[in-house]
Amino acid sequence: MIRKNIITLAAALLATGPARADKVDDALANRETMIGAVALLTTLPPNCAFDHKPPDGSMIARFILSYGHKGDDDFLAQVQATHKKQDEINKLPEPDKSKALKFMCDLGIIYSRKVRDRQSYPK
Numbered sequence: 001m002i003r004k005n006i007i008t009l010a011a012a013l014l015a016t017g018p019a020r021a022d023k024v025d026d027a028l029a030n031r032e033t034m035i036g037a038v039a040l041l042t043t044l045p046p047n048c049a050f051d052h053k054p055p056d057g058s059m060i061a062r063f064i065l066s067y068g069h070k071g072d073d074d075f076l077a078q079v080q081a082t083h084k085k086q087d088e089i090n091k092l093p094e095p096d097k098s099k100a101l102k103f104m105c106d107l108g109i110i111y112s113r114k115v116r117d118r119q120s121y122p123k
Contacts, residue, residue: 037111039082048105050113066118
């Protein structure tokens, strides 16, 4: 019975996987979302990155371009402004801070996986 439930759950997750991936891709096509993703990716600790390896700058640059964004000076200025907003998380009360950091870590894993997946796109 337990084995059947595990198989059913695994099948459900496999079936919804591509749908969730499309939503992430759709979100990353939005400039503001990409700016937030890049800000997060540039501050990731290793334990919050896919395979515990944060992406380097050239990987992130290809990631940005693969979604049709320009990594120009304005983009970088907006990423730096977002870094300052992320610093505000440290000022939150402990339960909220822990939840926010967990959420950011989970997003970091998703985004760093996307960075690795996008490395085959044109450079």
